[in-house]
Each structure stands twice: as structure tokens, then as C-alpha cells.
Amino acid sequence: MEDDFFPKDIILKDDVILITGGSGFLGQHIIRVLQERANGIKEIRVVDVVPFVQKLAYAVKFPLKFYSSDITTEDQLDVPYEGATVVIHTAGVIDVGHFKDRERMFRINVTGTKNVVKKCQDWNIRKFIFTSSSEADTESEQFLKNLPKDQEQQPLNEKQFLMGYYAYSKALAEEVVLNASKIPLRNGKTLKTIIIRPTLLYGELDPHFIPRVLTVAKKLSGHFPQPKVRGEHGLQASYAGNVAWTHALAIWRLNEELEEEDAQERGNFGKIEGHAFNIADDSPFMLYEFLEHFLALKGYSIVKTPAPLGLVMTWYKLLGLCIQPCPKSWKKSLDKNPLFPTYQSFKRSHSPLKFSRQKAMDQLHYKPIYDFKKAVELCTNYYRDFPV
Helix, strand or coil: CHHHHCCCCEEEEEEEEEEECCCCHHHHHHHHHHHHHEEEEEEEEEEECCCCCCCCCCCCCCCEEEEECCCCCHHHCHHHHCCCCEEEECCCCCCCCCCCCHHHHHHHHHHHHHHHHHHHHHCCCCEEEEECCHHHCCCCHHHHHCCCHHHCCCCCCHHHCCCHHHHHHHHHHHHHHHHHCCCCCCCCCCCEEEEEEECEEECCCCCCHHHHHHHHHHHCCCEEEEEECCCCCECCEEEHHHHHHHHHHHHHHHHHHHHHHHCCCCCCCCCCCCEEEEECCCCCCEHHHHHHHHHHHHCCEEEEEEEEHHHHHHHHHHHHHHCCCCCHHHHHHHHHCCCCCCHHHHHHCCECCCCCCHHHHHHCCCCCCCCHHHHHHHHHHHHHHCCC
């Protein structure tokens, strides 16, 4: 019965699936999971500024077309959208460094999302899946705890989010997506939207998370420092393949919902359109327990230090403030090769906060298709060979 509720493969409806950012980390995993675990796909379209090159191992079952288009330039987007039946919008920029480019994040994460939504309206595309972040969850304990009492009824702003402007820009983009369902398509029908909020991703093609950990360990002679921590403080991470699977399930469930709507029937499950889903898997929550698996691939290890967590956190906060007046040339170098983490990133990675995937299990029928052992096995070669 459980296997019936949590499918391991899906049948779609002759869909033409357009993936923005399909050349990137998560986009490549979404394409792999569609090629391996879906049937009923007519075509996959990749819209990206980076040419698509298959970087993961899988047999190509469905044809794929690449379109060189910038989501911030609206007049570049018409050709790939014509005839598409579903859009998976993963394109975005993650900037959580010491010197954030807020203008670029707004242009890509918010304005770019508006442009993609508009093309769905112009070309009568009814299914829209937006890849956001768990950091943008405005109902989470993290958000509410960080929210000043006098701002409870105020519009969203950067200071309300632990991960700052990045999370804020994704929350603004979520508002764009949710409001889109109120605007009719050209044919008078409505856009069905789903928001996927993954926790921090790791896996093959990961450009940020584990590579930075490995870089720090190399600089410290193969050791990654662990401060003195009390209680459960960690960072919920998810394997990219599991997060990719939720995007495939979202298409499947939207197809079911549209079928029920066209037949004027109501299925056994509540409507999923207009909802956001936090996505996590069974990867270890405790940060250093999680990291030791990947550090060991290069012969590195965790070294425990007597420094209390609070002291280290304060030190990183002060260092971050001290480097803000640096010349632009220094800023570029420090962002490319950071000497220490940002205060926000360090605080987030030592937080007791956990996001629940229960809603995704109940309504998307999501269950991780890769356990942690398999996930590590799949990305071992990538991290072991990653140049640091």
C-alpha cells in the first residue's frame, strides 16, 4: 500500500517540459530523474544562458532541446515557450557571501520570475513549478523568531530573514508566483502553481556547499574545525536527486488535479495548486556528522576545538563588519576565496531549526528515492575529484 502511495516512477500526459536554469546543478538532476523515472514526456526544453551539456549519467529516453535565453530579457523568451505544457522555473542566483550583489539578485530572482510567469500567461501554459528555498518560508520558526514584534504586519524586508537578501528575494518571487494564479491566461483559464522549497542541496555538480567545506579544510592542513556545541545544532541538507524527484511528482499531481477539474470531480486529496512544500530527506542533521563523510573522501577530518559556539559566532560577525569598507578589488577576491564564513551562514549552519516534509509526503506523495548511503555513493567521485 505504501508503494502505491509513494510511487518510484510516474506517467505524465505527453508533456512538453520547459526547465529554466536546466544547465545548472539542480536542473541537470531534474532532467536525469525525468529521463529515468517518467513516461509520457514529449520533449524537454532547457532555457539557460549556459549551453546545456549532459553532465550526469543516464540513458536519454526523451528528446531535449536547448534554447539560449536570458530570463531577465523578456523578448528572448517567446520561442521556447510556444507549445510547452509545464514550466519548471529553477533559474536563479544564490549570493550569501560577504558582499552581496542585491541588484543582480533582484533582477534574476524577482524580475526574471515575473518574466517567466508572463510567458506562461501569454502562451497558455497551465502548470508552473517554482524552485524556491526553505530559507524563504515566512511561516517557519526561523522566520517568526527573527521577526521584530513591530514588523509582524509589515511588508517583507531583508532584515526579517536569517539568510538576508537571498531569502528575501526568493520570498518576493514566491509572492509573484502565488499572485499569478489570480491573473487569467490568454485563453481565459488559470495558471496552476506549486512552490518547492528545498533545504540546502548537495550532490554531483554542487558548486557551492561541500566544495567550500573542502577548500577550508585544505587551507587548514586537512582539518575542518568544529567549535564546542551543546545540543542539536545542524544544517538540514538534501540530496539534489531527491529534490529533483519532487519536481517530477509536482507535474504528475498537477496533471491529476487538472483532470479532476476538467471532469468536475474531486479526488481523495486536497488541492495542491497555490501551495508551498518544504523538501528534505534523511541526510544526517548534525552538521559535522554529515560533513565527515565528504571530508574523508580527500583524507580530511573534523578537529574539535575548545572555542564555544557563541564566541566563534561573535568573532565571525565582527570580522564581517571589519571587511565591509574594503576596496572593490579586495571584495572580489574575498568573495571568490573567502577566508571565513559569513555570520549569517555560520549561524544558520548551527541552528536547531528543522523543516518538515510531511506536507509534501501527504500531498505530493513524496518519499526520498535515494537514501543517504546511496546519495554519498553517487556523488563520491564528484567530490573526491573536485579541485580545491
